[in-house]
Amino acid sequence: MTLPIFDLCLKNGSVVLPDATVVTDVYVRDGRIARIGGQGDAGRVIDCTGLTVLPGVIDTQVHFREPGLTAAEDLATGSLAAVMGGVTAVFEMPNTKPPTDCPEAVVAKLEHARGRMWCDHAFYVGATTDNADRCAELEMLPGTAGIKIFMGSSTGSLLVSDDAVLERVLRSGRRRVAIHAEDETRLHERMGERKAGDPSSHPVWRDEETALRATRRIVQLARRTGRRIHVLHITTPAELEFLSGHKDIASCEVTPQHLTLAGEDAYARLGTLAQMNPPIRGQKYRDGLWYWMGQGVPDIIGSDHAPHPLAAKQRAYPDTPSGMPGVQTLLPLMLNHVAQGRLSLRRLVDMTSAGPQRLFGLVRKGRIAVGYDADFSVVDLAARWTVQQEWLASKCGWSPFVGDELTGRPMGTIIRGNVVMWENQIAPTAQGAPLLFEATDRPLTA
Numbered sequence: 001m002t003l004p005i006f007d008l009c010l011k012n013g014s015v016v017l018p019d020a021t022v023v024t025d026v027y028v029r030d031g032r033i034a035r036i037g038g039q040g041d042a043g044r045v046i047d048c049t050g051l052t053v054l055p056g057v058i059d060t061q062v063h064f065r066e067p068g069l070t071a072a073e074d075l076a077t078g079s080l081a082a083v084m085g086g087v088t089a090v091f092e093m094p095n096t097k098p099p100t101d102c103p104e105a106v107v108a109k110l111e112h113a114r115g116r117m118w119c120d121h122a123f124y125v126g127a128t129t130d131n132a133d134r135c136a137e138l139e140m141l142p143g144t145a146g147i148k149i150f151m152g153s154s155t156g157s158l159l160v161s162d163d164a165v166l167e168r169v170l171r172s173g174r175r176r177v178a179i180h181a182e183d184e185t186r187l188h189e190r191m192g193e194r195k196a197g198d199p200s201s202h203p204v205w206r207d208e209e210t211a212l213r214a215t216r217r218i219v220q221l222a223r224r225t226g227r228r229i230h231v232l233h234i235t236t237p238a239e240l241e242f243l244s245g246h247k248d249i250a251s252c253e254v255t256p257q258h259l260t261l262a263g264e265d266a267y268a269r270l271g272t273l274a275q276m277n278p279p280i281r282g283q284k285y286r287d288g289l290w291y292w293m294g295q296g297v298p299d300i301i302g303s304d305h306a307p308h309p310l311a312a313k314q315r316a317y318p319d320t321p322s323g324m325p326g327v328q329t330l331l332p333l334m335l336n337h338v339a340q341g342r343l344s345l346r347r348l349v350d351m352t353s354a355g356p357q358r359l360f361g362l363v364r365k366g367r368i369a370v371g372y373d374a375d376f377s378v379v380d381l382a383a384r385w386t387v388q389q390e391w392l393a394s395k396c397g398w399s400p401f402v403g404d405e406l407t408g409r410p411m412g413t414i415i416r417g418n419v420v421m422w423e424n425q426i427a428p429t430a431q432g433a434p435l436l437f438e439a440t441d442r443p444l445t446a
Contacts, residue, residue, distance in 0.1 A: 006034055006042040008417050010376065013048025016055065016349050018367050026053065028374040031416035036370060046419070048378060051411055052345070055353035055368050056088030056375025060145070060360070061178075061232055061253065061302035062327050064090075066112060068097025072307040072396045075109070078327065079117040079432055081305075081393040083421045085328035086377040086410030089119055089365065089435055091145040091302075094126030095158050101126045103141055110143045110434060117432035118420055119413075120365075120375075124148040124178060126158040127169045136173035143434035145360065146175040151214045152182025152206075152277070159184065163221065170225040175439050176251070176359060178230045181214035181239075182206060182278055199317040200267035203279035208236045211278050215239045222249050230359060233258065233304050235278045237288025240297045251299040251359050254289055256333040257326060261400070262286045272313050273400045276306065277322040293343060300355040301348075303330040307396035325394045329387065329401050335379060335408025345381070361438035378412035385409050391424070 008028040015024050017036070027035040027042060064078035065071075075092075082090055092109070094100035100109060100123055109123045122145040125131075125138045135147050149169060150158045160166055161184035170177060187210060195201040215231055219242075222229045231252040234240055243252050257276065262283035266274035274280050292298065306323025313320055331352070338345050357366025364373045387401045413421040420427045 005029070005040045007044065008374070008419070009040065009042035009045045010048050010053055010378070011045055013051050013053040013378065015053045015368060016345065018354075018369060021345075026368065026376075028417040031374055032364070033368060033370050033372050033374050036368070046412070046422070050380070052379050052381050053368070054349055054377040054379060055366055056373075056415065057086055057331050057352045057377045058089045058356040058362070058365065059087045059303050059305070059327050059330055060091040060300060060356050061093065062090045062305040063093045063095065063307070063323065065096060065307065067108070071309050073394060075113050076116040076118075076430065077393060077395040078305065079119045079121065079430070080426070081325070081328040083118045083413040083415070083426070084391070084393045084410075084424070086331040086379060086413050087119060087327055088375040088377060088413060088415045090121050090327065092121060092123050094124045094148050095150065099126045099128075099158050100124065101128050101131055101158070103138065106141050106144055113432065113434075116430055118430045119432045120415060120435050121432055122435040122437070126150070127160050128158060129160065129165050132160070132165050132168040133172050135169050139173045139175045140440050142440060144440070145435070145437075146177060147173060148178045148180070150180045151218065152180060152184050152187055152210070161185070163217065166218065167221050167225060170221055170227040174227075176228045176230050178232055179218050180233070181211060181218055181231050183210050183213040183217070186210045186213060194318045196318070197316050199272045199275050199320070200263060202275050202317070203263055203281045206277060206279050208238060208281070211236050212238050212242065215242060219243070219246050219250050232302065233278060234289070234298065235281055236285055237292055240289070240292035244292070244295070244297045252297070253300050253302045254293070254298040255302060255304050255326065256330050257304070257324065257400075258286065259289055259293070259337065260333055266400070270400050272315070272317050272320040273324065273398065275313075275317065275320055275322050276304070276324055290342060299351070299359060301330065301334060301351045303327045307394050309396060310398050313398075325392075325396055325399050328393060329399060331377060331379070331410050332387070332406050332408060333401065335381065336406040339381065339407035363436035363438060363441050365435070374414060374417040376412070376414040377410060378414065380409050380411050383407070383409040
């Protein structure tokens with residue numbers, strides 16, 4: 001008997017390749033893409049007729065809350081939500097309890113992830129006043145996505161708001177630094193703008209100037225130090241216009257929430273479930289983000305998955321935590337925007353696969369090409385469906401998008417050739433592994 005040449009074949013799908021979308025077969029051997037097109041025997045064949053095979057979606061901003069805040073999420077449940085939504089890899093954030101701000105904390109997260117995380121993963125290290133001069137060492141730890149700076153206070157204790165300390169962080173190391181850009185001084189000055197019981201005052205407090213001022217400051221410091229930065233969850237057109245003049249040093253991210261929700265409806269309908277940092281703003285801001293999307297300025301899409309227990313979210317504002325789950329709905333929401341003609345499928349692929357690889361130097365990720373990891377997000381672009389509570393895998397158990405009718409649905413999540421999710425059925429075991437980066441990977445030499 002002739003043994004199969006390949007381990008897996010995705011047959012007859014519309015495959016989004018780097019230069020074209022073609023109906024073809026993709027063959028996998030030993031966890032990597034071995035052939036595109038042609039014929040061959042495979043141990044498992046999946047019929048993808050009528051489906052579209054995307055490069056694996058990479059969500060570069062999630063908060064899985066482990067350790068210390070696991071009432072809302074943990075590494076197992078958060079990564080399960082990821083693969084249910086077609087996400088093959090995540091960058092997890094450091095504002096846990098205790099924070100991920102030292103080598104021991106990174107090692108502990110990697111240990112907790114082993115055998116429990118369903119998707120591939122890397123962990124950010126949080127910058128602090130105490131570790132500012134050690135960031136060059138910390139960013140090179142295996143399994144790390146780099147350094148994350150919180151310029152404005154949000155969930156957790158990590159905060160670096162002083163320009164002198166920010167400059168020390170930027171001078172220590174060379175990898176791209178992720179930034180939560182809200183101006184802490186202005187946040188303190190405007191706390192009186194919060195109205196008890198009125199979450200619609202959240203974007204009044206954390207206003208456009210709060211975001212723009214911080215973004216300008218960090219770009220100025222990036223210029224002074226020659227350090228590349230990545231500004232997370234942009235919410236204002238003014239920031240994107242400003243950043244369009246600094247693309248050599250500053251990349252940026254937008255989220256599905258800010259591209260989908262508008263404050264006029266969201267706070268009235270969802271209340272504090274719509275509360276996040278930086279905030280959901282009005283329709284003119286959402287429309288402005290889409291304008292700059294059309295201009296090509298945002299580089300990638302991240303979910304900023306930031307769950308909290310429903311009981312905490314249901315308290316009266318402002319005694320409520322900011323953040324909402326999003327890793328499971330990232331791809332469905334954006335496929336719906338594709339169906340509605342707001343962006344092309346190719347642009348979505350660039351912002352969720354090729355873009356993350358390009359910005360952060362991921363090894364063997366981000367495209368469907370021979371030799372790359374066999375990571376695929378298989379979707380049905382024509383499927384019309386409703387987001388239901390029962391579909392959600394996050395431990396927090398809620399989503400602001402429950403009840404939304406969408407077009408485009410994840411059908412399968414394949415990671416390094418492992419079929420982790422297919423038609424909402426999950427593999428028997430979690431096989432997520434740490435991501436490799438060009439900056440930290442040490443290939444073996446002969």
